[in-house]
Each structure stands twice: as C-alpha cells, then as structure tokens.
Amino acid sequence: MVTSAYWRTRLHRYRLVGNRCAVCGKAFFPPRLVCSYCGSTKLEECKLPERGRLVEYTVVYSAPKGYDVVVPYVVGIVELENGVRVVAQITDVDVNEVKEGMEVELTIRKLPEQLEGGMICYTYKFRPVIG
Amino acid sequence: MRDVAVISVGYTRVSEHWEKSLKGLFVEASLKALESAGLSARSLDGVYVANALSGYIQGQTNLANVLADSLGLYDKFAISIDAGGASGALAIHEAYMDVAHGIRDLVLVCGVEKMSEASPQDVVSALTSAQDQEQFKYTGITVHSLAALIYKAYLKRYKARQEDVALMSVVDHEHALTCSHAQYPFKLSVEAIMDSAFLAEPVRVLEAPSPGDGAAAIIMCPHEMAKELGLPHVRVAASEVARDRINPMEREDLLAMRALVEASRRAYEKAKVKPSDLSFAELYDDYSVMGVIALERLGLCDPGGGVELLKRGEVTLKGSVPVNTFGGLKARGAPLGAVGVYQAVEAFLQLTNNAGQNQVKGARVGLTHTSCGFNSVVVINLFEVCC
Numbered sequence: 011m012v013t014s015a016y017w018r019t020r021l022h023r024y025r026l027v028g029n030r031c032a033v034c035g036k037a038f039f040p041p042r043l044v045c046s047y048c049g050s051t052k053l054e055e056c057k058l059p060e061r062g063r064l065v066e067y068t069v070v071y072s073a074p075k076g077y078d079v080v081v082p083y084v085v086g087i088v089e090l091e092n093g094v095r096v097v098a099q100i101t102d103v104d105v106n107e108v109k110e111g112m113e114v115e116l117t118i119r120k121l122p123e124q125l126e127g128g129m130i131c132y133t134y135k136f137r138p139v140i141g
Numbered sequence: 142m143r144d145v146a147v148i149s150v151g152y153t154r155v156s157e158h159w160e161k162s163l164k165g166l167f168v169e170a171s172l173k174a175l176e177s178a179g180l181s182a183r184s185l186d187g188v189y190v191a192n193a194l195s196g197y198i199q200g201q202t203n204l205a206n207v208l209a210d211s212l213g214l215y216d217k218f219a220i221s222i223d224a225g226g227a228s229g230a231l232a233i234h235e236a237y238m239d240v241a242h243g244i245r246d247l248v249l250v251c252g253v254e255k256m257s258e259a260s261p262q263d264v265v266s267a268l269t270s271a272q273d274q275e276q277f278k279y280t281g282i283t284v285h286s287l288a289a290l291i292y293k294a295y296l297k298r299y300k301a302r303q304e305d306v307a308l309m310s311v312v313d314h315e316h317a318l319t320c321s322h323a324q325y326p327f328k329l330s331v332e333a334i335m336d337s338a339f340l341a342e343p344v345r346v347l348e349a350p351s352p353g354d355g356a357a358a359i360i361m362c363p364h365e366m367a368k369e370l371g372l373p374h375v376r377v378a379a380s381e382v383a384r385d386r387i388n389p390m391e392r393e394d395l396l397a398m399r400a401l402v403e404a405s406r407r408a409y410e411k412a413k414v415k416p417s418d419l420s421f422a423e424l425y426d427d428y429s430v431m432g433v434i435a436l437e438r439l440g441l442c443d444p445g446g447g448v449e450l451l452k453r454g455e456v457t458l459k460g461s462v463p464v465n466t467f468g469g470l471k472a473r474g475a476p477l478g479a480v481g482v483y484q485a486v487e488a489f490l491q492l493t494n495n496a497g498q499n500q501v502k503g504a505r506v507g508l509t510h511t512s513c514g515f516n517s518v519v520v521i522n523l524f525e526v527c528c
Contacts, residue, residue: 040276066290071340072261073265074283085281087290097390
C-alpha cells in the first residue's frame, strides 16, 4: 500500500468515521462524496456507533495474498446501532462459534500487509461483546 | 437507427494456454473470425477490445492500441472496454451502438483474458479489485465472501437447499461434455460439489469457475451489408445496459438485482419478445446461486422458482428454457473480460444452426446476460434469426 493512501483513510480505518447527508439524512460508511440516495453534495462527517449486531456472516477459506495464512476467518455484515451496515472481518471468535444476531463492537487490528519501510498498518474489525 | 448483424465468429478453447500470450490469443480468435467471413483485417473500420485484468495480471495497459497493432491495423479506430466480467458484452453494446447509428460499418469485437499467469491468491485479489478498493482493499473481504452472503440470503428467503442450487453447475458440466471450446468438458455430480472445499461458506470450489485463458471474437456490420456479403448472420435485436450499487451489501434487498430486472425489461421491450419467447439464455453464473437468481430475475420463472426449474430439468438442452448451452461460466470457462463475447459466439452458433450436438432445435431468439460485481453492471444482448 502507498503511505499517502493509507494516511488518507486513517479516520475511517481507525475511528469508524463515515458521513451523513445533510439533505436526506442517510449515513454512509465509508464516507461518500455524493449522496447516493438524493444526489446532494452536502455531506457531514459523522462518527458511527461502535456497537452493532452481526446480521449475516461467512467463513473465508480462499483468500488474497497476506490473508491466505490466516484462513479460515470470518467476514460479516454488521448493522450498527444507527442502522448503518458495515462489511468487515469479525475477529476474536472461533469459526464454529460465530452466530447470527451476535452483539459485536469495534476493535482496531493489525493488517497482514505493511507499508514500505515496514510501517505497520491497522484497520477496523468487529469482535463479540463479552458478557 | 440501422439494423445490426453479427456475420462471423472466431474463438479459442478456454484453457490454461501456457504456450500462448494475451496477444497470441487475441490474434488467433480475431483472424479466425475474419477468415470465416472471408475478410481481411484492413477492411475493418474499428476494433473493440474487451478485457478486465491485463493491467493487473500482465501489467499491460493501453491494450486496444497494443492489440490492434498486433493485427497490423493502422489508421483505424481501436478502444478497450473494461467493466470487469461485463466487459465483453459491454464492448458488443458499444460496437452495436456505433454500427446502428452509422458511425462505423464493419467492426470487430474481441474479448480476451489470460488469468493463468497469476497465482491463485492473486486471482482472488484481481477479481476483488473490481470492487471499490478504497473500501475493500486491506480488509480481507473477497468476492467469494460477498457471493457467500448473497447465497445465504437466497437459501434463507426461499428455504432452498444448497444441493438444489448447485444443480446449476451440474447442468453447465453436462452441456460442456460435447463442447469443443469448453475448459472442463466432464460430468460433475452434486455429491462431488458438496464434497469440495469452501471458497467462503457456503460457496464451494466446484460452484464457481476456475481461472482460464481465452479469446472470442465477433464481426458486426449493418444488416444490409450482411445481406450483400451473402454470409449467414444473426440480428442483434436489443442491447441494453443498467447499473446498480457496486457494493451488493449496500443494496436495500440483496436479492432484488434491479439492474438485471431493468436491463432485461428494456431489452424485451425493444425486441418485442417475452421471456417465454426465448429459445435459450446464456447466464452469467459466476457462482451457481447467481445463475439461479438470474433465471428468476430475467422472468424465466418467479423469484424462488429457479431451483424448481433446475430440478425438473427445464434448463437442459431438451428442456423448455435451455441455459448455458455450451457450459456457461462454470464449465465452458470464464476468462473474465471475454465471457460476454463467448456468450455471443454461442448465441451465433445456436441461431445459425451450427451448434452441433449442443444445438437447441429450432432456436429463434437467444439472450445473453453478462454482469460484473453481482449484477452491478448488467448487459442484456438479444440475438435473433433473420427472417
């Protein structure tokens, strides 16, 4: 990955920052430049809730380079508390114990890839809420 | 607008062509199409190249320029079309529009892809690169995992069994048995599919195509010119394109496939045909479940009814709605950007009564459904026998 591209996406990668259309109210993650519902360009940055529910999931066995060493892993659709849906990896869960409807929360995890010069990269994942 | 005809086809077998380059495959298919029409490359007014992955796999950009050069085509128009898996059909759409509107007369459309030069991991990355990379790169989300989420939604909504959905791949392999250009001309059982490994649960390896190399070409011209040339030809009855959200997970309904519904509705309207008039359909079944959903959203049956059609054998060559008459993506093979042109070639073979053992008796009108990104771009091309 190129350093500037990684830096540019730091807010949504690290803090789950999306945006919301000031005209129709739809929220987006990752942030959009034009509202895909009403066409407005008035979009305001908004921090998304860090908790949600796992709506659906799959277990990945055939993966791209870097991820092939960590299979099997879980990918799912998380519906956040405000209704926004995020597709992400679900971590800290055994592939046999993952369940639909599970309460999950945001966590930041290291990526298999590194930037040039060995800089370590992170991204958002979700993990089950304990207790 | 002028009526547009397809007058000739040329193609290679889909395979892992270790001995042939991207250029070699392109030249082979293009020359075959030209030779069978008795035309020289110099007589062409333009070339439309369809390819999705050369920039990623071969590091070759500016493809149409490079490939037109390899045919010795100077002074003429050449353009590359990249829309992932929909590239081939979209190139045909563009050529059709240009000929129909009198911009060009005699044109060649060639879809070419060479996937065997990438490692299996790189193929997953390459296929996934058709999704928005700002969103998906470095997340571990793959196209297979998106397919899996759609598959689970389908099984749940229609209370379907995977063993039945997987029949789509079984039918593909049955039709490929007698197809000389098929990558995998052998029988496949549901048991073998269900025993194969997962790509992403529940999608099995044997429900999706493997990487393949191949090129397919067609020559198009105004219908009047086709008659003057005295060549067997088929008419392009409609060519329609529609779009949907590129990330299927952002759609209100994972299974609605609005671009597929919209493009096919417009194509039927333009060609004045109904789904029940189709002699056959070539579906973009990049996963078994996507073929089943296509059956339904094209109006060949009700939503959820695709599995019944498969179980009753209605989609086989002798059934009421034959689909994937030469093996579809699973068994003919799926050299990504070339798929739409292979489908058009197959429609041409059917409608000119040259389909050999795969002939659908009395075929009059055929549909090709080509898409990328889980029907985020859908091209519906309709071909018919000229009266």
